[in-house]
Amino acid sequence: MENTKERLSKGKAAGIVGILANVALFIVKIVIGIISGSIAVIADAINNLSDAGSSVFVFVGYHFSGKPADREHPYGHARMEYLCGLFISVIITVLGIELLRDSVSKLFSDTEGAHFEIVSIIVMAVTMLGKAALAIYYSAVAKRIGSDALRASAIDSIGDIFATGAVVAGMLLAPVTGRYTDAVLGGAIAIYIIVLGIKLVWEASDTLIGKAPDREIISSIVKKIRSYDGVLGIHDLVVHSYGAGRIFASVHVEVDADGDIMVSHDLCDNIENDFRAEGKIELVIHMDPVQNSDPRVNALRAEVSEIISHIAAEQGSPASMHDFRAVFGVTHSNLIFDVAVTDEFPLSDREMSEYIEKEVKKLDSTYNTVITVDRDYTTNRFGEIV
Numbered sequence: 001m002e003n004t005k006e007r008l009s010k011g012k013a014a015g016i017v018g019i020l021a022n023v024a025l026f027i028v029k030i031v032i033g034i035i036s037g038s039i040a041v042i043a044d045a046i047n048n049l050s051d052a053g054s055s056v057f058v059f060v061g062y063h064f065s066g067k068p069a070d071r072e073h074p075y076g077h078a079r080m081e082y083l084c085g086l087f088i089s090v091i092i093t094v095l096g097i098e099l100l101r102d103s104v105s106k107l108f109s110d111t112e113g114a115h116f117e118i119v120s121i122i123v124m125a126v127t128m129l130g131k132a133a134l135a136i137y138y139s140a141v142a143k144r145i146g147s148d149a150l151r152a153s154a155i156d157s158i159g160d161i162f163a164t165g166a167v168v169a170g171m172l173l174a175p176v177t178g179r180y181t182d183a184v185l186g187g188a189i190a191i192y193i194i195v196l197g198i199k200l201v202w203e204a205s206d207t208l209i210g211k212a213p214d215r216e217i218i219s220s221i222v223k224k225i226r227s228y229d230g231v232l233g234i235h236d237l238v239v240h241s242y243g244a245g246r247i248f249a250s251v252h253v254e255v256d257a258d259g260d261i262m263v264s265h266d267l268c269d270n271i272e273n274d275f276r277a278e279g280k281i282e283l284v285i286h287m288d289p290v291q292n293s294d295p296r297v298n299a300l301r302a303e304v305s306e307i308i309s310h311i312a313a314e315q316g317s318p319a320s321m322h323d324f325r326a327v328f329g330v331t332h333s334n335l336i337f338d339v340a341v342t343d344e345f346p347l348s349d350r351e352m353s354e355y356i357e358k359e360v361k362k363l364d365s366t367y368n369t370v371i372t373v374d375r376d377y378t379t380n381r382f383g384e385i386v
Contacts, residue, residue, distance in 0.1 A: 060084055170184075
């Protein structure tokens with residue numbers, strides 16, 4: 001993927017290309033639509049105008065995304081890309097509703113059907129090639145810079161090709177199928193625009209609300225941290241995205257409790273600095289010392305981990321254990337640990353704790369459990385990411 005500066009530059013360039021191409025297509029189609037009186041052609045033209053508006057938002061979004069962080073926005077402005085995407089989606093949906101209203105109105109009116117010249121049919125067919133070229137361009141840039149907005153624009157352009165194809169088909173069929181052909185096709189295109197707009201609104205809202213981080217990002221973070229000598233395990237990884245290239249994360253890193261604390265602290269600092277040097281993720285590490293040299297504790301850790309794995313398999317939802325400690329006493333012993341589960345886990349926190357305690361008591365009735373159930377915000381146990 002390109003670096004942030006090059007990414008923003010290519011994103012803005014794609015926005016400009018989209019504006020010019022879609023405005024040109026709009027002018028051609030609106031002229032044909034007015035001359036022929038075709039609501040389907042006019043609908044297709046307005047669809048291109050909405051695409052031009054979308055490209056304006058793409059340009060504006062990438063422009064403001066590049067603004068540096070300030071006092072009011074310490075995490076930067078990269079989410080402007082997502083916000084502009086939401087505006088685009090709402091505009092597309094509203095335009096689709098208006099076009100559907102016009103199509104229904106014409107369907108029940110007494111006006112004559114649209115009249116087409118062969119030149120108009122040829123020109124409309126040629127515009128499909130323009131959209132195909134734009135779709136290929138969007139797709140290539142989206143892949144290179146990792147842009148969801150341009151990827152959506154590419155998909156939208158492909159859909160426009162089929163929409164225009166339907167209009168051309170209607171032009172050819174109108175003399176045979178009658179005057180309602182144009183209104184029906186116009187309505188079909190309008191419904192397509194509405195469905196597309198609602199889909200885009202949902203996707204943009206999903207990102208702004210805070211959807212789960214991408215599995216590839218989680219995998220890369222986990223693999224990199226685990227690659228350092230001295231890291232015994234990791235847990236409680238939380239990732240926040242403030243836009244492309246603006247990712248903040250925190251994680252707990254397990255180190256040997258018997259090791260030199262200054263060495264372990266230096267290890268965590270080095271990991272944070274390495275992530276920061278790559279310029280992709282701002283990482284904060286909480287260091288967790290883990291008892292690793294006591295055979296009795298290690299054996300208990302393995303047994304309790306097996307119990308939790310069995311419960312997870314039984315419930316059909318992932319769960320994992322971390323921060324295991326054992327405090328042995330004369331009359332009883334306390335086993336202290338955390339259990340990470342996803343929000344979809346069938347059991348409540350209390351039910352999970354009671355279930356584990358019941359199974360642990362089978363190992364030894366003098367064992368008491370002190371369990372903290374927390375949430376795995378990555379929706380995957382780290383052990384499953386390879």
